[in-house]
Amino acid sequence: xxxxxxxxxxxxxxxxxxxxxxxxxxxxxxxxxxxxxxxxxxxxxxxxxxxxxxxxxxxxxxxxxxxxxxxxxxxxxxxxxxxxxxxxxxxxxxxxxxxxxxxxxxxxxxxxxxxxxxxxxxxxxxxxxxxxxxxxxxxxxxxxxxxxxxxxxxxxxxxxxxxxxxxxxxxxxxxxxxxxxxxxxxxxxxxxxxxxxxxxxxxxxxxxxxxxxxxxxxxxxxxxxxxxxxxxxxxxxxxxxxxxxxxxxxxxxxxxxxxxxxxxxxxxxxxxxxxxxxxxxxxxxxxxxxxxxxxxxxxxxxxxxxxxxxxxxxxxxxxxxxxxxxxxxxxxxxxxxxxxxxxxxxxxxxxxxxxxxxxxxxxxxxxxxxxxxxxxxxxxxxxxxxxxxxxxxxxxxxxxxxxxxxxxxxxxxxxxx
Amino acid sequence: xxxxxxxxxxxxxxxxxxxxxxxxxxxxxxxxxxxxxxxxxxxxxxxxxxxxxxxxxxxxxxxxxxxxxxxxxxxxxxxxxxxxxxxxxxxxxxxxxxxxxxxxxxxxxxxxxxxxxxxxxxxxxxxxxxxxxxxxxxxxxxxxxxxxxxxxxxxxxxxxxxxxxxxxxxxxxxxxxxxxxxxxxxxxxxxxxxxxxxxxxxxxxxxxxxxxxxxxxxxxxxxxxxxxxxxxxxxxxxxxxxxxxxxxxxxxxxxxxxxxxxxxxxxxxxxxxxxxxxxxxxxxxxxxxxxxxxxxxxxxxxxxxxxxxxxxxxxxxxxxxxxxxxxxxxxxxxxxxxxxxxxxxxxxxxxxxxxxxxxxxxxxxxxxxxxxxxxxxxxxxxxxxxxxxxxxxxxxxxxxxxxxxxxxxxxxxxxxx
Numbered sequence: 007x008x009x010x011x012x013x014x015x016x017x018x019x020x021x022x023x024x025x026x027x028x029x030x031x032x033x034x035x036x037x038x039x040x041x042x043x044x045x046x047x048x049x050x051x052x053x054x055x056x057x058x059x060x061x062x063x064x065x066x067x068x069x070x071x072x073x074x075x076x077x078x079x080x081x082x083x084x085x086x087x088x089x090x091x092x093x094x095x096x097x098x099x100x101x102x103x104x105x106x107x108x109x110x111x112x113x114x115x116x117x118x119x120x121x122x123x124x125x126x127x128x129x130x131x132x133x134x135x136x137x138x139x140x141x142x143x144x145x146x147x148x149x150x151x152x153x154x155x156x157x158x159x160x161x162x163x164x165x166x167x168x169x170x171x172x173x174x175x176x177x178x179x180x181x182x183x184x185x186x187x188x189x190x191x192x193x194x195x196x197x198x199x200x201x202x203x204x205x206x207x208x209x210x211x212x213x214x215x216x217x218x219x220x221x222x223x224x225x226x227x228x229x230x231x232x233x234x235x236x237x238x239x240x241x242x243x244x245x246x247x248x249x250x251x252x253x254x255x256x257x258x259x260x261x262x263x264x265x266x267x268x269x270x271x272x273x274x275x276x277x278x279x280x281x282x283x284x285x286x287x288x289x290x291x292x293x294x295x296x297x298x299x300x301x302x303x304x305x306x307x308x309x310x311x312x313x314x315x316x317x318x319x320x321x322x323x324x325x326x327x328x329x330x331x332x333x334x335x336x337x338x339x340x341x342x343x344x345x346x347x348x349x350x351x352x353x354x355x356x357x358x359x360x361x362x363x364x365x366x367x368x369x370x371x372x373x374x375x376x377x378x379x380x381x382x383x384x385x386x387x388x389x390x391x392x393x394x395x396x397x398x399x400x401x402x403x404x405x406x407x408x409x410x411x412x413x414x415x416x417x418x419x420x421x422x423x
Numbered sequence: 424x425x426x427x428x429x430x431x432x433x434x435x436x437x438x439x440x441x442x443x444x445x446x447x448x449x450x451x452x453x454x455x456x457x458x459x460x461x462x463x464x465x466x467x468x469x470x471x472x473x474x475x476x477x478x479x480x481x482x483x484x485x486x487x488x489x490x491x492x493x494x495x496x497x498x499x500x501x502x503x504x505x506x507x508x509x510x511x512x513x514x515x516x517x518x519x520x521x522x523x524x525x526x527x528x529x530x531x532x533x534x535x536x537x538x539x540x541x542x543x544x545x546x547x548x549x550x551x552x553x554x555x556x557x558x559x560x561x562x563x564x565x566x567x568x569x570x571x572x573x574x575x576x577x578x579x580x581x582x583x584x585x586x587x588x589x590x591x592x593x594x595x596x597x598x599x600x601x602x603x604x605x606x607x608x609x610x611x612x613x614x615x616x617x618x619x620x621x622x623x624x625x626x627x628x629x630x631x632x633x634x635x636x637x638x639x640x641x642x643x644x645x646x647x648x649x650x651x652x653x654x655x656x657x658x659x660x661x662x663x664x665x666x667x668x669x670x671x672x673x674x675x676x677x678x679x680x681x682x683x684x685x686x687x688x689x690x691x692x693x694x695x696x697x698x699x700x701x702x703x704x705x706x707x708x709x710x711x712x713x714x715x716x717x718x719x720x721x722x723x724x725x726x727x728x729x730x731x732x733x734x735x736x737x738x739x740x741x742x743x744x745x746x747x748x749x750x751x752x753x754x755x756x757x758x759x760x761x762x763x764x765x766x767x768x769x770x771x772x773x774x775x776x777x778x779x780x781x782x783x784x785x786x787x788x789x790x791x792x793x794x795x796x797x798x799x800x801x802x803x804x805x806x807x808x809x810x811x812x813x814x815x816x817x818x819x820x821x822x823x824x825x826x827x828x829x830x831x832x833x834x835x836x837x838x839x840x
Contacts, residue, residue: 030769073692075692076761079765344496344515348496348513348514352773
């Protein structure tokens, strides 16, 4: 695949992987900001701001934004994570100019006070709704406890208190600080012409004022260990989560970390599947490697009936210790690599998938990886690489958080939450 | 795209759309059987049998099935509907022979009595779990009431009573009656060689005994109208569903029906979105056209706080009556066609999507439609076609079912369910 990059004089970067055989195009604006970039008195502002982006600009009302996306049949959305806020659309090739025009326009929003007040209620309802979902609440608590003082522990949604305290002017100041063109990458994939895209984005965004946007500490984090029991009586299932440090996104060990997580906790045919799910001890058990800017995390979790939690905790600890000691078998490595190759290829078959993949690789490492390069990177993972990963980031040195009805687990008393 | 078909001497049909540019391949076994093909004393057997297919064959234990799919990194699954039971896998091209071997093998299962007894408990738990989901229970009740004596009203899951009463030998008899090669289409799309696929399927399925498998009445159905209020106290939201007759899958009016449903009830920028969701009167409102073998259905639904249900019912009735009288505007038709074109193209970008699309078109109409043909069919929909559809299948002559906490709605007393 051809790959192109271009940087406007104001610092905005474009990247693109045109694919003439594709029949649609995807374009996204990746803003390098999220909850980790919020000050304590701004908690939740990144996500709230993402909502406000759809509420109108000097050129468009909120209704116009909706109608304009609709008229071109766009599949569009946005999301906010710990470190990225992303606005994107997939369209038929002939509508790419209009999609770029709308996305660029909403990235310079009016942020009207009355819209801000109305949308704040929507956000508060969303927080209430998520807090009612045990699996979400469990992982939100787990992240806060694991990361402690590290900014990756910041909540994406924020709390009802922090969101209530946000002001329109405070949001505007955050926007000015974080949405500078130097902090934005525009990514495109699928059926489009690169030169035309550069012209479109230059016309739409070339006038944006230059600015600077850095990021605070990007240190690695291994957690402080221990078992933390959080008691919420009205929840049915006990949710138990293990978190250990992992390689950052720009570390080559990411390939071994991802492969090992799949062998350990894929939802079919993994160590944890056979140890917990197949025999019916747990409803779910999974493992994942999360990569971040400067840090990483090996995450393992299960949920089960409360009375099974203690026995399952012992099983998972034994599995993690065994893998830490002996690594994977050659057969496990082979199966995990087959699954990953299939995942990489199938994820690449849509422009939307490629648009996201090249943006992630670019923003984390400043490099372009085509599908073949990514396949080769995974295919090269050896048992020795798995060993090197485990030595550098021991998966059995986890911080463990239990969330659910139990008021004590493995001798640790629960704290009500 | 090239398209191929082949029928084995025993009646099994293969269809395939090879796409050399694709990097994966998808293959599915479409069995033309589902709840509409069950006798009253067999209710739920199609779905239960789908589960049993993964429990082992003379050549493979259940564990082997899981491990063999895993080793090739397959993304595999199965589902059962009112009229189809489908088993499928997406894999890298080099693994297609093994995927065909596994799928063909599980289609001739052992159906061991002890596995049957164990899996029956899983199915009963699944039924209990679904019954606890208000949206699912609402639509299951709505379908039964709308279809009344028509076999499309049969429940896919069956009831706890009907599944409890099923026997292994009864399932085996159903299997013998419905899984004859004449009743199965093998569909493939993506990166594969047609001649090789024919050889693989011939080797794996050529020995299957010929048989016959028809289908009972395939009559159209318009419902008997009326408002039915089903009261379940512990549900929070009121779910209201409107169902009217629609064109069968082999009727050209399907394109107008699908387009109108999108203009009426897409989840953004549709008549119902602006009338109910945008002003906050309902949490959700949507409309869809469902196509079946010999029948069709225009479905509209909303869910809301109970106290809003009566007013919303009036709003939806007014919207349906207005559309029935005046059709769509040119602008609405244009937007709906943009959305559909985008949906068709994006849905075609993965072999999995094409494999399903060509199988659906083939089994319903015996014809092949490539992406361009399907786009042209939708693009040709005119306001006059919309009018013709509405005249043939009036959307304001609905059977309305309300499910939720209300014990009366619009003067109709609720029946507890």
